[in-house]
Structure formats: structure tokens, C-alpha cells
Amino acid sequence: MKLKTFIEERNKNAFWNNVVQEAIKATEGIDEEIGRYIFSRLSIVGLERQLFDENYDNIHRNFVLTLAVELCKFDKEKDFSISLGIAVVDKWLEKNKLPTDCDGYNVEELKRIIRLFGLDNKLLYEIIIYLSQLVNQAYR
Secondary structure, X not given: OXXXXXXXXXXXXXXXXXXXXXXXXXXXXXXXXXXXXXXXXXXXXXXXXHHHOOOOOOHHHHHHHHHHHHHHHHOOXXXXXXXXXXXXXXXXXXXXXXXXXXXXOOHHHHHHHHHHHOOOHHHHHHHHHHHHHHHHHHOO
């Protein structure tokens, strides 16, 4: 049973890595090394698990905002978080033949929130805490 679980997890990881690599290559201007670093972060891995667990409530919004938080370290949140985040989630849903929920996020709202990241670090940390609580609630 352990071998079967190991193989399933390995296949999930390979599948996820392929989706991420395709999205990074399709997002013009993002450095592959930054992409690899960002997608190895625990906050992103938690949302990856949410995708595999089929809990898609607000996944686009949560993924984009979490990605923006991680991209802040490189001052790239305004340039890439929306396009790359939506590309990854949509590509994952597409490869699994699942409908993409375009009503699940509002691009203008996401832009407003991400613009605030550079203005107020306190808000940024509040968003980080809020998103981590959402992820934790999803696994209870």
C-alpha cells in the first residue's frame, strides 16, 4: 500500500511540475529560476493540494494573491501574479478536463489588492495570515 501511495504522489508531483513549467514558459518575462523558487514555497504547495483535493472554492483568487505575496520578494507581483496565477490554475483544470470558473475571480479586484501590496506591508501580512487560515480550514 505504501508503494502505491508513493507512486500516486510521485505522479501528482510530475503532473503538477509539467503544468507549472508550461505556464512559466507561456508567461513572457518571468525568470525560470524565480518560477521554480516560487512554486516550491509552502503557501503555493498548500494551494496545489487544494487543487488535487478538488476544493476549488475561490482557487483562482487565492492562488493569484498567494502568488503575489511570494512574488513581492522579487518586486514582480504587479507584473506576473495575475497572468501566471490564472494560467497555472486554468492549465491544471484544463488538463484535468474540468471547467474553468471565470466567475470565481474579478481581475480588477485582484489588481487593486496587488497594487496595495507595495503601499502597505501591514496589509500584505494580514492577507498572508488570511490566506493561510483559508488553506488550513480547507484541510480540517
